[in-house]
Amino acid sequence: MVKGASNLRLFFPNSAKKDATAGDKNSPHDASVTMDGRVPLSPRTNIAAGPGAQQQPKMELLATPRGKKGGGGPGSSGLSSHKFQHCENVDSSSNLSYTAAAAASTPDAKQLHFPPPATPKSNVKKRLGWNPKQQLPNEQDSGGAMSRSQAEANNPVSDSASSTSSDVSTTGSSSSLQSVHGISSSSADNSQSTPRTQLQSGTPSRGVPKLGRFGAVPSPMSGNPKATAAAAAQRAVGTMNPQATKVAAMHQSSEAHFELQEDPHFWTNHNVQVLVRVRPMSNSDATGHSSYGTCLRQDSAHTITWIGQPQTRFTFDHVAGEFITQENLFRVAGLPMVENCMAGYNSSMFAYGQTGSGKTHTMLGDIDNLAYRPSEQRGMTPRIFEYMFSRILAEEQEREHEQLKYVCKCSFLEIYNEQITDLLEPTSTNLQIREDLKTGVYVENLREVEVTCVQDVVQLLVQGAANRKVAATNMNRESSRSHSVFACSVQSTWESNSLTNVRYGRLNLVDLAGSERQRTSGAEGDRLKEAANINKSLSTLGLVIMILVDVANGKQRHVPYRDSKLTFLLQDSLGGNSKTTVIATVSPSNSNAAETLSTLKFAQRAKFIRNNAVINEDASGDIAALQREIQQLKEEVSRLRRRSISTMVRYETEPGASNPGLSTNAALKKIEAMEVLLAGALRREKSFEAATKQMASEVKQLNSLVQQREQNTQSGKMILRFREDKIQRLESLVEGKLTVDSYLVEENGRLKEELQLVRSQIDRNPELTKFAMENIRLIEQLQGYQEFYNNGERETLLEEILNLRDQVLEIMDAKLALEQGAVALSTTQADNYRRELEICCNDLSTCLDINAKKTKQVEELQSKVEQLSARCAEQQQELELLKAIPVPEKGQIDELQLERAVHLQIISDLRAQLQQKEEIAGVQQSKKDIVFEDANQGDDSFTQTSHDQPTSTELELPMTSHKVIAGVAEKELCLLEN
Numbered sequence: 001m002v003k004g005a006s007n008l009r010l011f012f013p014n015s016a017k018k019d020a021t022a023g024d025k026n027s028p029h030d031a032s033v034t035m036d037g038r039v040p041l042s043p044r045t046n047i048a049a050g051p052g053a054q055q056q057p058k059m060e061l062l063a064t065p066r067g068k069k070g071g072g073g074p075g076s077s078g079l080s081s082h083k084f085q086h087c088e089n090v091d092s093s094s095n096l097s098y099t100a101a102a103a104a105s106t107p108d109a110k111q112l113h114f115p116p117p118a119t120p121k122s123n124v125k126k127r128l129g130w131n132p133k134q135q136l137p138n139e140q141d142s143g144g145a146m147s148r149s150q151a152e153a154n155n156p157v158s159d160s161a162s163s164t165s166s167d168v169s170t171t172g173s174s175s176s177l178q179s180v181h182g183i184s185s186s187s188a189d190n191s192q193s194t195p196r197t198q199l200q201s202g203t204p205s206r207g208v209p210k211l212g213r214f215g216a217v218p219s220p221m222s223g224n225p226k227a228t229a230a231a232a233a234q235r236a237v238g239t240m241n242p243q244a245t246k247v248a249a250m251h252q253s254s255e256a257h258f259e260l261q262e263d264p265h266f267w268t269n270h271n272v273q274v275l276v277r278v279r280p281m282s283n284s285d286a287t288g289h290s291s292y293g294t295c296l297r298q299d300s301a302h303t304i305t306w307i308g309q310p311q312t313r314f315t316f317d318h319v320a321g322e323f324i325t326q327e328n329l330f331r332v333a334g335l336p337m338v339e340n341c342m343a344g345y346n347s348s349m350f351a352y353g354q355t356g357s358g359k360t361h362t363m364l365g366d367i368d369n370l371a372y373r374p375s376e377q378r379g380m381t382p383r384i385f386e387y388m389f390s391r392i393l394a395e396e397q398e399r400e401h402e403q404l405k406y407v408c409k410c411s412f413l414e415i416y417n418e419q420i421t422d423l424l425e426p427t428s429t430n431l432q433i434r435e436d437l438k439t440g441v442y443v444e445n446l447r448e449v450e451v452t453c454v455q456d457v458v459q460l461l462v463q464g465a466a467n468r469k470v471a472a473t474n475m476n477r478e479s480s481r482s483h484s485v486f487a488c489s490v491q492s493t494w495e496s497n498s499l500t501n502v503r504y505g506r507l508n509l510v511d512l513a514g515s516e517r518q519r520t521s522g523a524e525g526d527r528l529k530e531a532a533n534i535n536k537s538l539s540t541l542g543l544v545i546m547i548l549v550d551v552a553n554g555k556q557r558h559v560p561y562r563d564s565k566l567t568f569l570l571q572d573s574l575g576g577n578s579k580t581t582v583i584a585t586v587s588p589s590n591s592n593a594a595e596t597l598s599t600l601k602f603a604q605r606a607k608f609i610r611n612n613a614v615i616n617e618d619a620s621g622d623i624a625a626l627q628r629e630i631q632q633l634k635e636e637v638s639r640l641r642r643r644s645i646s647t648m649v650r651y652e653t654e655p656g657a658s659n660p661g662l663s664t665n666a667a668l669k670k671i672e673a674m675e676v677l678l679a680g681a682l683r684r685e686k687s688f689e690a691a692t693k694q695m696a697s698e699v700k701q702l703n704s705l706v707q708q709r710e711q712n713t714q715s716g717k718m719i720l721r722f723r724e725d726k727i728q729r730l731e732s733l734v735e736g737k738l739t740v741d742s743y744l745v746e747e748n749g750r751l752k753e754e755l756q757l758v759r760s761q762i763d764r765n766p767e768l769t770k771f772a773m774e775n776i777r778l779i780e781q782l783q784g785y786q787e788f789y790n791n792g793e794r795e796t797l798l799e800e801i802l803n804l805r806d807q808v809l810e811i812m813d814a815k816l817a818l819e820q821g822a823v824a825l826s827t828t829q830a831d832n833y834r835r836e837l838e839i840c841c842n843d844l845s846t847c848l849d850i851n852a853k854k855t856k857q858v859e860e861l862q863s864k865v866e867q868l869s870a871r872c873a874e875q876q877q878e879l880e881l882l883k884a885i886p887v888p889e890k891g892q893i894d895e896l897q898l899e900r901a902v903h904l905q906i907i908s909d910l911r912a913q914l915q916q917k918e919e920i921a922g923v924q925q926s927k928k929d930i931v932f933e934d935a936n937q938g939d940d941s942f943t944q945t946s947h948d949q950p951t952s953t954e955l956e957l958p959m960t961s962h963k964v965i966a967g968v969a970e971k972e973l974c975l976l977e978n
């Protein structure tokens with residue numbers, strides 16, 4: 001049997017009907033779901049300490065008659081005047097006063113005198129939502145309480161309870177109450193037959209006690225879950241103690257009921273959100289050490305007063321009274337956490353409070369049969385995951401087009417005696433905390449399990465809870481001896497504008513070990529060591545919070561996160577990147593008054609911590625995509641540049657262009673001008689980037705200003721509340737309800753708090769900050785302008801403007817020219833074609849002439865070829881003839897050679913003769929020339945004479961014949977040689 005279940009079923013009766021009356025009347029789980037056991041005490045109820053009270057000297061419960069119920073029981077006769085003398089604070093309108101000496105085990109509380117809870121002022125927003133029908137489950141509660149007292153039959157507590165019951169019986173008939181609530185006295189009698197159960201104690205154990213609460217392991221007390229349910233149902237009806245029932249009923253009937261209201265601030269505020277939850281009175285509160293007295297009075301949905309000396313009023317984001325259901329609490333505190341986490345914020349929820357005050361009930365509650373028959377008493381964690389997975393499903397469906405995907409991974413650890421153990425892998429003990437610049441603080445080798453549905457989470461919860469260390473203490477039968485952290489990392493990925501976006505949110509659900517005092521808890525031995533360690537880590541937590549409050553007030557302090565594993569691990573949740581909620585659980589019982597006050601003070605300090613949560617988005621995907629885009633844009637720019645330049649050059653070098661050479665130069669000039677422009681644009685872009693950065697920082701500053709304003713408003717609200725409070729106290733003073741001394745003491749305390757608030761308001765005055773920011777902005781603007789002038793930016797810009805104007809003009813000219821050029825181009829082209837045609841015609845006639853000549857030449861060459869072929873044929877014939885001549889024989893050759901030699905001789909002779917004759921002829925000729933010349937100079941006779949002389953022709957004839965002979969001879973010789 002799980003711890004919670006056992007507790008619920010032993011100490012507290014079935015709650016389902018209470019929940020059903022609160023909203024879910026058709027709940028199928030009514031019969032099986034166990035409920036908080038409260039033995040509430042109504043301040044408006046006439047309760048007198050009865051015999052039981054006398055039997056228990058440590059507890060004095062006094063009540064004066066009041067209201068309709070009136071009357072005092074036997075105990076009322078026992079009221080002594082000294083008990084009344086401490087009741088100055090009693091609300092006279094209520095006509096009821098308590099003086100409750102604290103339990104002997106709470107020495108501090110012994111001195112305390114508690115006035116009854118006052119009826120809330122009408123100006124406080126509240127709802128008295130009780131109706132008689134709602135009593136039924138509470139009666140059952142009492143029944144459950146009684147069953148526990150029966151289980152502890154030997155314990156004097158049961159006597160006390162019965163004595164109280166007997167007191168109540170004097171105020172009205174128990175049977176009448178039972179009949180009102182449908183409970184028969186016979187069933188009350190049946191309670192006697194309820195088997196007695198042994199309480200567990202001893203060393204912390206793994207697996208049984210704490211898990212027992214969640215129903216995974218059967219409890220020795222209740223057997224299997226079905227039997228548990230049956231037993232619970234039986235207890236709920238059959239084991240009812242009628243007198244306790246009446247106490248409970250009367251208490252509840254008069255209890256003010258403030259609804260928790262959802263607060264949009266809760267979602268956005270940067271301060272730690274603090275919610276105080278008051279658990280119902282338990283049987284042990286009533287019977288253990290003290291009276292049914294309560295140390296708390298809820299004044300509104302946000303304020304609660306600790307009714308001790310001095311009476312202290314606390315204001316929180318929410319105060320959840322004992323009537324607040326698990327569902328309601330989840331709506332107010334759990335739901336925003338899920339939304340924040342899914343939006344990418346780290347979110348943490350701590351449950352802090354003394355042992356037995358309801359931390360585990362709040363964080364986990366009853367997770368019996370969660371998959372099939374979820375209990376109304378299931379706590380924050382299962383509800384958070386139920387909601388988270390439904391949201392995930394809905395969002396994934398809604399944004400399917402963006403391919404939105406969520407991945408959730410859970411881990412569960414415990415810090416026990418300053419050592420970290422993996423609750424999902426219990427063999428992994430003494431795990432170390434590491435810090436990484438990128439991932440932050442993490443636990444090395446901690447198992448992380450991917451979860452896809454709430455059942456997965458429940459399985460992990462049950463598995464982890466089974467391994468958690470719990471032990472029995474005086475305060476809680478199954479007290480958590482360790483801090484547990486159930487963490488879930490939620491990662492979402494989606495695509496938009498071709499970018500991949502990734503978001504991370506981390507959810508920490510922390511159930512702290514009880515902040516009990518050692519004497520109260522009765523810790524000894526191992527328990528004492530544990531308590532020391534628990535107190536060490538909790539006191540470090542307290543110290544860290546105190547320092548963080550200073551830091552929030554602008555002081556420079558070192559925060560000792562590393563002094564304990566708890567604060568080291570959760571440092572982000574405390575003043576870091578996280579939205580944090582603290583649920584401070586308190587007991588309303590007088591017997592726990594000191595612990596309750598200490599918890600309330602802790603919670604009040606925590607309220608001042610400022611966190612700085614930011615959305616965790618992985619920009620790496622974005623950067624890559626942006627880089628890709630930049631690259632694409634660059635390419636596009638250069639492509640456009642190339643195109644525009646080539647267009648320009650083409651236009652300038654067009655055949656129609658006036659001066660192509662000049663145009664190319666102009667194009668180059670233009671390119672230069674454009675480059676200058678581009679440089680200017682880049683420069684301006686840079687300055688815009690700087691301006692954007694500047695604006696982003698301004699936005700940041702403005703955000704902080706807004707936050708300051710929010711804080712100021714909150715401080716203002718608090719001051720207002722102080723004032724209201726003061727008015728109330730003054731009224732009480734005037735009416736004599738408050739002594740001057742206690743008024744002054746309270747006033748002093750209030751003024752101190754107010755002073756602190758006002759100081760912090762001055763420190764964080766938004767007007768001052770605004771002016772300072774404005775001042776800085778103006779100085780920077782001035783500097784910017786100065787730089788603008790100093791760096792000649794103005795001139796550069798003017799130049800650029802001129803340049804641009806020129807370019808615009810040129811482009812317009814070019815456009816015009818282009819239009820005119822189109823017409824001019826057609827005429828020029830026609831001229832060109834004509835010219836080309838003429839040239840072609842000339843070329844054609846030249847070609848024809850050349851052609852004729854060539855044809856002629858070809859013909860001549862053809863005739864020559866024919867002649868040569870004819871000659872060739874002749875020579876062929878000659879060759880044939882020559883070949884036909886027979887080749888001479890050797891002897892003939894010799895003869896021929898001889899003949900040749902003769903011929904040669906003849907030739908040479910003949911030549912010699914020829915030469916002689918030539919010489920002679922030469923002499924005669926010269927003589928003749930001389931004579932001829934003389935004749936030409938004298939007479940004609942000479943001419944006659946000269947006729948008698950041989951003529952040159954006559955001389956030449958024999959020579960020619962010689963030559964011919966010689967030639968023939970030579971030819972013959974050649975032939976012979978051949």
Ligand SMILES: Nc1ncnc2c1ncn2[C@@H]1O[C@H](COP(=O)(O)OP(=O)(O)OP(=O)(O)O)[C@@H](O)[C@H]1O
Binds near residue numbers: 004353
């Ligand atoms: N608001 C509540 N309504 C009903 N029952 C409650 C409530 N708060 C606490 N209880 C009951 O009180 C008992 C003790 O509560 P719980 O175990 O949650 O205390 P705790 O603060 O976790 O103690 P510890 O620090 O020792 O573990 C449980 O049986 C629980 O069911």
